[in-house]
Every structure is written in C-alpha cells, then in structure tokens.
Amino acid sequence: MTHPLTVREADLADARDSAAIDAFVRGQTDATPFHLPGWSRAIQAGSGQRAHYLVAEGAGRIAGVLPLTAMRSPLFGKALISAAFAVDGGILGTGIEPLAAAAWALARRLGCPEVELRGGAAPDGWATDDQSYLGFVRDLAADDEAELLAIPRKQRAEVRRSLGFDLDVVVDTDAAAYAEHHRVYAESVRNLGTPVFPAKLLRAVAGELDADVLTVRHGGKAVASVLSLYFNGTVYPYWGGGTAAARGLRANDRMYFALMAHARARGCTRFDFGRSKTGTGAAAFKKNWGFVPEPRRYAKRSDGPAREVNPLNPKYALMVRTWQRLPLPIANLVGPWISRGLG
Numbered sequence: 001m002t003h004p005l006t007v008r009e010a011d012l013a014d015a016r017d018s019a020a021i022d023a024f025v026r027g028q029t030d031a032t033p034f035h036l037p038g039w040s041r042a043i044q045a046g047s048g049q050r051a052h053y054l055v056a057e058g059a060g061r062i063a064g065v066l067p068l069t070a071m072r073s074p075l076f077g078k079a080l081i082s083a084a085f086a087v088d089g090g091i092l093g094t095g096i097e098p099l100a101a102a103a104w105a106l107a108r109r110l111g112c113p114e115v116e117l118r119g120g121a122a123p124d125g126w127a128t129d130d131q132s133y134l135g136f137v138r139d140l141a142a143d144d145e146a147e148l149l150a151i152p153r154k155q156r157a158e159v160r161r162s163l164g165f166d167l168d169v170v171v172d173t174d175a176a177a178y179a180e181h182h183r184v185y186a187e188s189v190r191n192l193g194t195p196v197f198p199a200k201l202l203r204a205v206a207g208e209l210d211a212d213v214l215t216v217r218h219g220g221k222a223v224a225s226v227l228s229l230y231f232n233g234t235v236y237p238y239w240g241g242g243t244a245a246a247r248g249l250r251a252n253d254r255m256y257f258a259l260m261a262h263a264r265a266r267g268c269t270r271f272d273f274g275r276s277k278t279g280t281g282a283a284a285f286k287k288n289w290g291f292v293p294e295p296r297r298y299a300k301r302s303d304g305p306a307r308e309v310n311p312l313n314p315k316y317a318l319m320v321r322t323w324q325r326l327p328l329p330i331a332n333l334v335g336p337w338i339s340r341g342l343g
Contacts (some may be wrong), residue, residue, distance in 0.1 A: 001256060004058065004292050005056045005058045005063055005064075005094075005095045005098050006056070006057055006058070006098075007054055007055065007056050007057075007095070007098050007099055007101075007102040007184050008054070008055055008057065009052055009053065009054055009055075009106075009233050010037070010053040010054070010055045012037050012040055012041050012044075012051060012053055018037040018041075020062060020224075021037050021053070021055060021062065021065060021254050022036060022038070024039055024065065024093070025037075025065065025092065026232065028092055028093060030092065030120075031092055031231075031268070032086075032088040032089060032119070032231065032236075033209055033210075033229045033231040033236060034067070034083040034086035034087070034088050034089030034118075035067055035083070035088075035089055036208075036209065036231075037053060037067075037085060037206030037207070038209050039067065039086065039089070039208065040053050040067045040068075040069065040083070041204075041208055042201070042204035042205040042207065042208040042209070043069055043071075043083075043084050043085055043201070043204075043205075044069070045200075045204045046163060046198060046200045046201030046202070046203070046204030046205065047084075047085070047198065047201050047340040048054065048340060049069050049070065049071055049072065049340065049341075049343070050070045051067070051068070051069050052067060052068045052069070052070060052080070052106060053065070053067050054066040054067075054099055054102050054103060054106070055066065056093070056094070056095030056098055056099050058095075059221075062093070063093055063094045063095045064093030064094045064095035064096070064099055064101075065077040065082045065091075065092050065093060065099075066082055066091050066092070066099045066100075066103055067082055067085075067089055067091070068080050068081065068082050068103060068115075068118075068301060068320060069081050069084030069085075069343065070112055071084060071112075071341060071342075071343040072218035072320075072341065073340075073341020073342070073343075074198075074341070075338060075341060076309050076342060076343075077113075078110075078111065078112045078113065078114075079112055079113070079114040079115070079116055079342045079343070080103060080107040080110065080112045080114070080115045080116070081113075081115075081122065082103070082116065082117050082118060082120075083118060084343040085197070085201070085343055086118060086276040086342065086343075087118065087119075087133075087135070087296070088119035088120075088273050088296075089118055089119060089120075090117035090118050090119040090120025090121070090298075090299070091117060091120040091121050091123075092120060093340070095122065096121045096123055096199075097123055100115075100117075100123035100126070101123075103115050103117075103125055104245045104301055108303075113302060113303045113304050114300060114301070114302040115247060115300065115301050115302075116298060116299075116300050117298060117299040117300070118152075118296075118298050119167045119296065119298070121257040122140050122297065122299035123299060126299040126300060126301045127299065127300045127301070128280065128297055128298065128299045128300075128303070128307075129297070129298050129300070130295040130296065130297040130298075130300075131278060131295065132277065132278060132298070133275045133276070133277060133278065133295070133296040133298070134151050134162060134275060134276055134277075134278055134283050134293035134294065134296060135272075135274070135275050135276065135294045135295075135296045135297060136243075136272070136273035136275075136276070136283075136289075136291035136292075136293060136294075137234075137270060137271070137272045137273065137285075137291070137294070138150075138173065138270070138290065138291050138292070139269060139270055139271075140235075140260055140263060140264050140268060140269055140270060140271050141260075141314045142195065143264075144214075144257075144261055144265075144276060147260050147261070148160070148257075150290050151289055151290050152288060152289075152290050153252075154288065155185075155288040155289055155290075158253050159250075159253045159254075159257050160190065160269055160326065161250050161253075162249070162251070162253040162254035162257070163254065163257075165218070165249050165250060165251075165254070166219075167216050167217065167218055167223075167249060167251060167254050168216070168217045168218075168220075169214065169215070169216055169217075169254065169255075169258045170214070170215050170217065171212055171213065171214045171215075172179075172207070172212065172213055172215075173206070173212045173213065175203075176216065177212075178203055178206060178213055178227070178322050179199070180201070180213075180215060180225065181213045181215060181222075181225040181226075181227055181239075182196075182202060182330065183222070184201045184215070184222050184223070184224065184225040184241060184243055184334070185225065185227075185239055185240065185241050185244050186203075186241055186328070186331070186332050187241070187244070187328060188240075188243070189335075190240020190323065190324065190326065190328055190332075190335070191244070191324060192320075192324070192338075193319075193320030193321065193322075193323045193324040194307070194320070194323065194334060195323065195331070195334070195335035195336070195338040195339040196332060196335040196339060197239070197329065197335075197336065197339045197340075197343075198336035198339070198340060199336070200336075201336075201340070202227060202304055203239060205227075205229075206227065209229050209231070209317070210229065210230040210231065211227060211228060211229050211230070212228060212230075213225060213226070214226050214228065214255060214258060214259050214262060216242075216246075216249065216251045216254050216255045216258070217339065218245065218249055221245075222243070223242055223245045223246045223249060223251045224240070224241070224242035224243070224251035224252050224254070224255040225240065225241070225242075225255070226238075226239065226240030226241075226255055226256075226259060227239045227240065228240075228259060228263075230263070230266060230268065231269065233268055233269050233270060234268060234269075234270040234271070234272050234319075235259065235260075235263035235268045235270070235271055235272065236258075236272045236274065236276070237256065237259055237268070237271075237272075237273065238274065240252075242255070252290070256289070256293040259271075273289070273291050277294050309343070326339055
C-alpha cells in the first residue's frame with residue numbers, strides 16, 4: 001500500500017531535523033554534498049540569501065528532499081535555485097511532482113518568477129536543458145603511476161613537467177590556509193573576468209562540510225590553490241585557481257595531480273571535476289585529463305523570460321573584459337557584493 005506524500009519546509013536550525021535529513025541524503029546513491037543541510041546553511045550564512053529546504057514524507061519517513069535558496073540580486077533578478085552556488089543538488093529521492101509543485105508554490109509566495117533545478121529528475125512539463133553544461137567524473141587510479149597512465153599522453157607530459165619544478169604542496173584546514181586560498185582564487189577569477197565569491201561564503205561551506213585546502217607554493221609563495229569537498233568516497237575540487245605565475249610553473253597541473261593522491265590517501269575512489277560550459281577551454285582541459293564529458297541536465301519553470309546568468313552571454317561580454325582589467329584590490333572589494341547574487 002502506497003502512503004500519500006506530504007511536503008513541508010524543514011527547520012535547518014533544528015538539530016534533530018537536520019540530522020534526519022543528513023542521514024537520508026547520505027543513504028542515496030545519487031546524492032551530492034550540495035544536498036546536505038549543511039550546504040544550505042552555509043550558503044545562507046555566507047551569502048545572506050535565504051535557504052528553504054523542502055522535505056517529502058510518507059508514513060513519517062523522508063522520501064525525498066529539495067534544497068532551495070531564494071536568490072535576490074539587483075543585477076541578476078530573483079529566482080529559487082536548487083542548489084544555489086552548486087553544480088548539482090536538484091530533487092533527490094521520490095516525490096518528484098509534489099516537491100516540484102511545492103517549490104513553484106513557494107516561489108510564487110516569495111515573488112520569485114523562476115525555479116531552477118540543477119540535476120536530479122525533471123518534473124513533468126518543466127523546460128529542460130542538457131546541452132549547456134558538461135560534467136566530468138571518473139574513478140581514481142590505484143597509485144600515482146597508474147594515475148599518470150590514466151591521463152592522455154599530451155596532458156601526462158604536462159603533469160610530468162610540473163613534477164620537475166621546485167614546487168611545494170601543502171594541505172591544511174586552518175584559517176590561514178583558507179585566507180591564502182582566497183587570495184589566489186580571487187586573482188584567478190579576476191583574470192577570467194568573474195567577480196570573486198565572498199571569503200565568508202567559502203569559510204562557511206568549509207565549516208559545515210568535510211573540506212580542506214591544497215595549495216601549491218613556489219619560493220614560499222602560493223601560486224595555485226583549491227578548496228575541495230569530500231562526500232561518500234568522492235572528492236570535489238570545487239573552488240580553485242592559480243596566479244599569473246601558475247601557468248609557467250604548471251602549478252595547476254601539479255595541484256590536481258597532488259589532489260588525486262591526497263584524495264586516495266583519504267579513502268576516496270572517485271574524482272568529480274565539476275561542470276564546465278560546453279565548448280569552453282575549461283571543458284577541454286578536463287577532457288585532456290581523461291575525463292569523459294557527460295551532459296548535465298537542468299530543469300526550469302518560469303513565469304516570463306528565464307534568468308540567464310552566463311558569462312558567455314554576449315550581453316555580459318563587455319562586463320567580462322572590463323572586469324579583467326580592474327586592479328585586483330578594486331575587484332576584490334566590489335566582487336563579493338556582485339557575486340553573492342549570482343547563485
């Protein structure tokens with residue numbers, strides 16, 4: 001006999017409620033760290049955008065979940081996103097249609113004209129897009145030598161070259177490590193023409209989830225750094241980048257190869273290289289590492305034109321070029337205010 005499902009909004013400040021949701025998420029094979037209640041709490045604390053976490057229940061048991069964040073930005077508009085600042089985090093478990101209906105009803109109450117689901121099942125009648133983004137995930141090899149052999153020849157040569165430079169690799173979780181990481185990350189995204197996320201947001205995520213920072217230094221100075229998440233045997237190198245010096249030193253190659261070894265030592269068996277826009281250099285870089293691209297499917301429901309937050313959108317091209325030329329102190333001052341509304 002099938003029990004009818006009801007949908008409620010969880011209280012993420014309630015330890016028992018959060019623990020029950022956390023246990024449910026960790027028991028789902030297709031779960032990601034972005035489904036965890038801790039992610040939603042961190043996004044709210046670090047960006048100031050309000051979290052709303054929906055839970056579908058039947059016979060007193062959790063059947064499905066949908067983490068949502070109400071994004072509000074004077075530049076980019078309003079939307080209800082699952083999961084905000086994430087590359088995944090759509091509907092998890094069963095109760096797809098009740099959760100989708102509840103999300104849309106919540107959006108209407110909040111004055112958000114759009115709901116975006118990143119990954120998971122697509123509700124009936126929602127617009128879907130499996131062309132814009134690609135995901136890159138593969139198994140980790142047994143050791144460093146096997147990992148090298150798993151990398152296609154041209155990229156393998158770059159990794160081997162990186163091993164010849166005088167580079168130091170350190171992994172840490174203290175405040176100084178996160179501050180050092182954010183300095184490198186901020187320079188990296190400025191050079192790409194993108195506003196940097198607030199340091200507070202990254203610290204909040206690291207405080208809620210299993211995370212650490214791996215940094216590559218040359219002559220005592222950080223040249224590449226990545227903040228990674230660990231969940232259910234998979235490492236997610238999530239926020240990473242390098243300074244202007246990183247390219248010549250092949251520091252990014254050294255960073256990701258070292259992260260693979262570090263993740264193996266932590267017991268991970270999978271490496272999730274995240275998403276990249278189809279046809280971009282970032283997607284090509286990940287393919288060069290031996291990752292087979294898989295389409296990421298997103299679903300949207302909108303009351304009017306959908307929000308389009310995409311740096312490849314021609315209307316943002318001038319903004320990107322201008323941002324790349326900003327002095328770093330100015331970019332770091334203004335960037336977090338802008339990026340907190342990107343989601």
